Amino acid sequence: MEKELDTQEFIYTYASSPEERSLSHLEMRSFFSMESPYNIIKSTVKIDPSRSPFIRERIEVLYAGDELSDILEQVEEIDMLDKTFKIIFIKINDLEKEAQIEYNERRLMERDLGARIHGEADVHNPAHIFGIVAYGGRWYFGNYRKNEAVWLKHIKKPREYSTALSTRVARAVANIAVPHPEGVRAIDPCCGIGTVLVEALSMGIHIEGRDINPLVTEGSRENIAHFNLKGNVTLGPIADVTEKYDVAIIDMPYNLYTHATPEDQADILRHARRISDKLVVVTIETIDEMIEKAGFEIKDRCVTKKGYFSREILVCY
Structure with missing residues (x-):
């Protein structure tokens, strides 16, 4: 189990048409000094996702682990007090088939994580949104922010x-x-x-x-x-x-x-x-x-x- 707080990390997902892929990658290199072969990238650079026409969303990483069980254990630290929350599983469409997780399994993971957090879940109008994503053989959980276009x-x-x-x-x-x-x-x-x-x-x-x-x-x-x-x-x-x-x-x-x-x-x-x-x-x-x-x-x-x-x-x- 590992808690990543020493160096703040962010995970971004991307979406672009084939005609704009080259432009998307140049913007990615400009932001992060690197690019990813997939529509997801992890970086210590903080960018507002609404700046980019290609970034879909961002997770500000709070917890990371090799197994989902590591995340389940760590989120028990979260106390939302009087704030409602929601958890979104980030699906990456261009990952290898064996790395993809089916819809029902994603919903089950969201419910399992939500049950460990101290607070009231609200899927329709939450005060706060968390994201969970599997990337590079690891699991990441954190604050979720969507691009406002x-x-x-x-x-x-x-x-x-x-x-x-x-x-x-x-x-x-x-x-x-x-x-x-x-x-x-x-x-x-x-x-x-x-x-x-x-x-x-x-x-x-x-x-x-x-x-x-x-x-x-x-x-x-x-x-x-x-x-x-x-x-x-x-x-x-x-x-x-x-x-x-x-x-x-x-x-x-x-x-x-x-x-x-x-x-x-x-x-x-x-x-x-x-x-x-x-x-x-x-x-x-x-x-x-x-x-x-x-x-x-x-x-x-x-x-x-x-x-x-x-x-x-x-x-x-």
């Missing part, structure tokens, strides 16, 4: 155009650029209507927006205000930026509203090198050579697809 509230914006990033991709890009926001200053110097800005600001990331098109900067400010967020969006080219930032996020201009030649793109990257230590680029074209000429080194990358349309996301230092 915040980004779904941002899909419909007052100002939109068709080539903007989807809300899910924009949120993942913001996480890849700024996985740990404390003390980090970010800029989106080609912010368009602010899809990335809205997602970043909603997660507490300190980010500023900028664009050369007055119509889209106006739209960006309107979208930010619509969701009761506060962020600074200025008008002008990246060449006029004089402040230094920890990271820049650039969705390379390519649409009808912003005609960017290869020379323009190279200029944007060159100035990004001047004002930022890290760069996350979203591009529909291969621009590796251009990025290297600007003085960046590509450290990680992924491809995200929507139908026949693909975007590449590059992490550069």
